[in-house]
Amino acid sequence: MLTLYLFDATGISIGSADVDPMGPVPRNSTLAAPPAIIGTQVARWTGANWEVLAEPPPAPIAPVIVPHKVTRRQGRLALLLAGKLDQVPVVIAAIKDETERRLAQIEWDDAQDYERWHPLVVLIGPALNLDLDALFIHADTL
Structure with a gap:
């Protein structure tokens, strides 16, 4: 041997x-x-x-996965904890086109899930100065 x-x-x-x-x-x-x-x-x-x-080398850092979608409840809780929940209706109300505004309001009120790359989410993120990836990661834990 x-x-x-x-x-x-x-x-x-x-x-x-x-x-x-x-x-x-x-x-x-x-x-x-x-x-x-x-x-x-x-x-x-x-x-x-x-x-x-002297010590073992550090373990490799696992990549952070941004969820594709979170539930309506998770999304709203994360926005509340970020202090931005009450500002979402203001952003929606500022949409000039009436049809687009009403579509956005329906999405906000009635969606079962919020998808990371949905046009409404993409609109709200920068308007509220949000890091959407971080918000979705946090929302996924709630």
Whole structure:
């Protein structure tokens, strides 16, 4: 048997495995004995030697997903918490074309969900100086 020491793409040691020297060697691996690790330390293979790190490297930051839509309740709660709920009717009332204004009022009053890229939402966001992505992310938690 042969002890195979494995590390990830960043060179962090992820352990070892005993393998048959006549069998296949796992891909993305290197044969080199890592140093002794104490506590939460990790070691990184630099290509020439092992470097012991004081702490593990930070985990990659997960991307923030902006919801495509939120419920009417969630959207209105988020607007209330942002201090903007009472200003939405003012923005709708400022729409000059009567048909467009009435369509917007129906959407505001009767929609079951508010969609991030709906024309009314896109109109209200800048008019109220809102970060719509942040508002939708927050609304999705309510």
